Amino acid sequence: MGAVDFGITTLADGTRLLSIDPSVYRISAVQKAAYKYSGYFHVLINQSETAIEVRLQPKESCISPEIAARDFANEILDQELREVVAAETEAVRNLILAQAFSKTSLINSEEETTVV
């Protein structure tokens, strides 16, 4: 094995290895973070019951793989939070969009018809 730092293992060929706890980060968050960093790295993701393993092999264009790998770790948390936000706001988002394209108001709708 190579040197371990910040939970990131560096292999001899420069590949960074991360072992991610699936009870903390969902797989979709890891995938999205991987997509975002696929400009810097070739990425391989493996999932087992206990861990999500991510291999990041720096591309030639990646100037500082060290920093990029740590940023990737941050990005996983950010993506996890994006998923949290998306799940929590899905219903209200649908309501807002429905309201945006409705001819009459769907919210406080009794005020559309009450006669004063």
Added chain:
Amino acid sequence: MLLNDHTKTAWDGAPFVVRVTRDCQRPKPLRVKEALRITEETPRDVSGFRAYLSMPGASPHTGLFQPTIELPLSLDYLDEGDVVAVHPATGQLQVAYRKNAHCNSLFVTPACNNFCLMCAQPPEQNDDSIYSLAFNAIPLMDIDSKEIIVTGGEPTILGGRLVKLIQRLKSYLPSTAVHILSNGRRLRYLSLAQDLAEVAHPDLVIGIPLFSDVSYEHDFIVQARGAFEETIRGILNAARCGLNVELRIVVTRINANWLPRISQFIVRNLPFACNVAFMGLEPTGFAKGNHEQVWIDPADYGESLYAAVQELKYHRIPVSVYNHQLCTIDHRLWDSARQSISDWKNIYLPVCEACSVRHGCCGLFASNAEIHSRAIQPLTLSEWTSDGV
């Protein structure tokens, strides 16, 4: 100058409105709705008027003209074309309209569903006779009137009766601009907004106060939970129905430093406003009792006001500054300053005599006599044109 006062006597009878005239030869059909100002010279055989107004301190031809109402000195200015509401039971005289005023306020209800900390016209118990008097005063007004402000209390409390009133204004005064001052809360009922819009008044603006971009801050200032929410829905309905909405921000100690964020909120959420007015506080009514909480010297919020006005200007939203004396605001705001104070309560201080821009300045409220900015000072021409102001 007063718009309300009492005559010495009271008698039985329902309240009524009359138009004032000095002409004892008025065509007979007009007299039944008019009050004649009588003097020693008035011929003894004059008759047919609804009422007779005698000079303060005089009672010419006592008993001859019925009813004779002795005018208090404060209302001696009443002249041809003015309209007065008379309450015989209390002797109260209320001037509903003055022909020579640039702008007249039509008081339609004393009741309100807000309770603003700085309200200059504190709400009172509902009184339907107020509406009737206003309704009846309209046909007596001069057709060349420039502008009528419909105010209270909260005019929308009248519901369909407000709509009828606006329709009456359109019918009798078809080229007179109408400005309804309302908190907009009842306009959240689409039917009311639609009915108002269907009057199709040619020049109607609804002036709606907005005191913050944050709901509970606004609610606190107007002392009504849920007011902000309802006002926003009311504003949106008004816009939806094609009504013109002016947003009015009275500047108090509470909101003086967050004016720019109110502008930002308007820019993003209410950009259809036909005008946004930043208004100096009138230290009367509740504003007097809550003085410590609401009064602030304009000299202490100059930056906030400037930034707030500039934000709207960048987005081409029309903006006005009301009730701020020119010497108390950044000179770059002078183009937005307006003659906003009704003449009957408009004063200047003795120091203003020497000011070279007095003619362009709105002056002060009568109630500012004791409470006003420390920055009030006469400006000379060279100061006026320099950047130091």
Added chain:
Amino acid sequence: MGILSEQVHKKFLPLSSFLPGNGQYKLLPFRFIRFDSEQYLLTNLVGEYYLTDRTTLHRFIQKELDRNDPAFAPLRARHFFYEDGETSPLHLLATKYRTKQAPLADFTSLHMIVPTLRCNTSCTYCQVSHKNTSASACDMTKETADRAIDFMFNSPSSHLKLEFQGGEPLLDFDMVRYIVERTREREKQLQRPVSIIICSNLSLVNDEILAFCKLQGIYFSTSLDGPKKLHNKNRPSVEFDSYQLAIEGIARVREALGIEAISALMTTTMASLSMPKEIVDEYVGQGFKSIFLRPINPYGFASKAGAATHYSTAEWLDFYKIALDYIIDLNFRGIQIREEYAALILRRILTPYGTGFVDLQSPAGIGIAAILFNHDGNVYASDESRMLAEMGDQHFLLGNLNTDKYEEMMLSDVLIDTLMESMSEGVPGCADCGFQPYCGSDPVRHYRLQGDIVGHKPTSEFCQRHMALFRHIISIIERGDAASDVLKGWLC
């Protein structure tokens, strides 16, 4: 009205009496992205933004912010969250969202028409292979022209715009005249105004043409790449001095039709990169109040190997920032000139209004905002689609005016599928990007450069460029200084 008698005797309540519920707030839809080394940018459903550090962002999402936090009031007012009992944020967001999308409902407004492919110049970056000036096989026929006009008036847009492109349109002025006259006739019949523009190198402008344009209310657009040396290097001609003719042409058009009647566009080549100030000076010198600094489009001649066009995104961004700084500085000194790329982005960020801009909107502007009629009747989803076709790839051909119906072309699979599948709201990377409300999709460009309409955003030049521009412009706004004031002055 019983409540009112209570009110008359009511006491005044403190602020605490008006606070909603228990301080537990509910999130509204928003996106975020790392902005710089310290800050994150949060954007709501309609692009209102807030900058804050990562800790505050995380606390906000975990519902740990309270009323005393400096972030609380702005996040609330900008509709990032709402509290118990509130519905106004939902009403307002819905209205604002509809407002931002409103240009979509206006549908296709820009209709480009190519009367001829003939040209008398060989611009190094030309995106359409030119024919020499005498090959009439690339001129439009009257039948095709009639059908193009019919097609245009099918659009419900209230801002119809007809733009002559080429080649050099004035090489077939008879066809231009025909199209204009037919359009004006139809305009009158239907009571639907059309603004008409001719994109031209001005080499052929003469009194007859100017008189016609004056009568018909036609505007001009021309190319001005910069000072003489640069312009002629980019746009060489064997017949004449391009720059000289452009300058003289601009003067003639202004004289005859007014100074507002002609605008200029520049293209950035490798040679341009070292002279941002000189280019801006050229525009100022020629009396233009507006300049649009844009990078080259990767099509046609521009894409062939050659130092003329191959520069990196970073190089273009450096060029852009120097030029923008210089333009702001000129504004300080009382010279009014506005940079249009920045102005567009500013409107996206700071106003509630939608801005239709074909290359930077989602869904993309192809077909539904702009469309192109080629000389042979081929209908392309955009100008870039045509350029691709001239390179041999007909992927974005929608049909032909002479054989296909409006509905068939506008509902074709290639158009609908491309629009839907490339929408930034739905593709990886873009869907939850903090800059999404300001950005767009450019399926044709991604198809050209990366092989598919969605592209690979982490390596996409389009993405890198726009992210850098958004960061740069927001940074200037945030400074709140005189430069930020200059930019705000460009909003309207």
